[in-house]
Amino acid sequence: MRILVISDIHANLTAFESVLKDAKGQWEYVWCLGDVVGYGPDPNECVEQLRSMPHLCLAGNHDWAALGRLDIRTFNPDARKAVNWTRETLTAENTAYLEDLPTTFVIGDYTLAHGSPREPVWEYILEPLIAALNFPHFETPYCLVGHTHQPVIYEQVNDKGDTEAIMPAYRQQRHLNGRRQIINPGSVGQPRDQNPDAAYAILDVETNTWEHRRIAYDIPAVQKRMRTFDMPERLITRLEHGW
Ligand code: ZN
Numbered sequence: 001m002r003i004l005v006i007s008d009i010h011a012n013l014t015a016f017e018s019v020l021k022d023a024k025g026q027w028e029y030v031w032c033l034g035d036v037v038g039y040g041p042d043p044n045e046c047v048e049q050l051r052s053m054p055h056l057c058l059a060g061n062h063d064w065a066a067l068g069r070l071d072i073r074t075f076n077p078d079a080r081k082a083v084n085w086t087r088e089t090l091t092a093e094n095t096a097y098l099e100d101l102p103t104t105f106v107i108g109d110y111t112l113a114h115g116s117p118r119e120p121v122w123e124y125i126l127e128p129l130i131a132a133l134n135f136p137h138f139e140t141p142y143c144l145v146g147h148t149h150q151p152v153i154y155e156q157v158n159d160k161g162d163t164e165a166i167m168p169a170y171r172q173q174r175h176l177n178g179r180r181q182i183i184n185p186g187s188v189g190q191p192r193d194q195n196p197d198a199a200y201a202i203l204d205v206e207t208n209t210w211e212h213r214r215i216a217y218d219i220p221a222v223q224k225r226m227r228t229f230d231m232p233e234r235l236i237t238r239l240e241h242g243w
Helices: 013-022 043-051 060-068 078-091 092-099 128-137 221-226 232-241
Strands: 002-006 029-032 056-057 104-107 109-112 140-145 152-156 163-166 182-185 198-204 209-215
Touching: 002 013, 013 043, 013 078, 013 209, 013 221, 043 056, 043 078, 043 152, 056 128, 060 078, 078 198, 078 232, 128 152, 128 163, 221 232
Parallel strands: 002 029, 029 056, 109 140, 140 182
Antiparallel strands: 002 198, 104 109, 152 163, 152 182, 198 209
């Protein structure tokens, strides 16, 4: 079975639709690693698109923020404004959907979490050392995470637990070789690796083959919608820069 692996859609329907168009006919099931909402202008549309497909989805920190589960006083003012807007905009049905999302999921050879296996909602795995500290916290060979909005593979290269970061080779299939790995598909709706294109991956769970992908989408159309909702300018401009 082939899996469409997505994360951090962040209420960006235009990016989400571009990913679905690009991957059309190439997957049977969706794994979504959380943060379906927050930041972008289309929270209901993104939740409903996801719900219309065969999928499983994890809870991210922004999903929890939209549910009022977090104290958002520590968020910066732009993020706080976006959270409040999202909370007011989500329908009762879509809020109920987000309420039920689990924080981790183990399926076959894969453990899924939004942030990390040891701190599923919160921790950012931004470097090999943090990845290395997380390997003891899951039992499967592979773990998939999102949250940083940066596509990468962390691989344990020896029995001592030394871990290396491998940058994605887009549109190239990588056979997961049995060495333990923590893999991030990147963000659909708000990439932060200086590349504004939507990021996602295709995973074949029978052959353990992983493929990182990027696809351009109509960023000005999303920015225009964000301006009609009077969303913070910093959140609007960052989309075109990929940070
Ligand atoms: Zn996110």
